[in-house]
Amino acid sequence: MADNIFSKIIRKEIPAKIVYEDDRAxxxxxxxxxxxxxxxxxxxxxxxxxSEAEAADEPLLGHLLTVAxxxxxxxxxxxxxxxxVINKGAHGGESVPHLHVxxxxxxxxxxxxx
Ligand code: AMP
Numbered sequence: 359m360a361d362n363i364f365s366k367i368i369r370k371e372i373p374a375k376i377v378y379e380d381d382r383a384x385x386x387x388x389x390x391x392x393x394x395x396x397x398x399x400x401x402x403x404x405x406x407x408x409s410e411a412e413a414a415d416e417p418l419l420g421h422l423l424t425v426a427x428x429x430x431x432x433x434x435x436x437x438x439x440x441x442x443v444i445n446k447g448a449h450g451g452e453s454v455p456h457l458h459v460x461x462x463x464x465x466x467x468x469x470x471x472x
Contacts, residue, residue, distance in 0.1 A: 360404045364456035368402050377432070382418055383425045385461075394464025395433050395440070399426045405457040407446050426461045435463035443471075 359365070367374040367386060374386035377397055388396040399422050405411050411419060423442065430440050440463030445451040 360406075360456060362454055362456050364398075364400050364454055364458060365404065368400065378425060378429050380425075382421055385425060385429050388460070392460075393462040393467075395430075395435055395462065397426075397429055397433070397461040399429065399459040399461060401457055406455045407452060407457055408444050409446060411457065422457075422459050426459050430461055430463060433461075433463065438463065441467045 363372070366372045368384055376384060376386045378385035378399075382402055383399060384402060385397050385399045388398055401415075401418050401422060403415070403418060405415060408419075426442050427436075430436050440461060443460040443462065444457070445453075445460070
């Protein structure tokens with residue numbers, strides 16, 4: 359059983375502002391938002407990071423993206439647009455070892471990212 363902050367949120371051991379939940383995924387608001395809308399979409403399965411996902415996880419990975427798009431619609435940012443981000447490793451900026459898709463919106467994003 360993983361012992362990181364997102365695993366504890368999934369197990370409801372610590373609180374989070376949950377905006378979506380089903381049997382495979384959970385989405386909750388980031389506590390240190392980088393945009394007016396900043397939501398994290400995570401698999402309930404313990405996958406530390408994208409490089410540790412396996413071929414059998416492909417339907418789950420696709421599900422995370424469709425959940426992110428559904429949450430974006432519910433948050434009212436589908437029309438203006440948004441960005442989905444997965445950080446991996448030190449250079450990617452990963453800080454929590456449980457796979458998560460960042461949903462960022464509510465303002466225009468710059469490119470390339472810093
Ligand atoms: P990353 O740097 O890609 O691993 O993203 C981790 C994200 O988790 C950061 O944006 C943090 O602000 C966010 N975060 C850390 N702890 C919590 C928490 N308890 N609830 C919600 N978001 C969190």
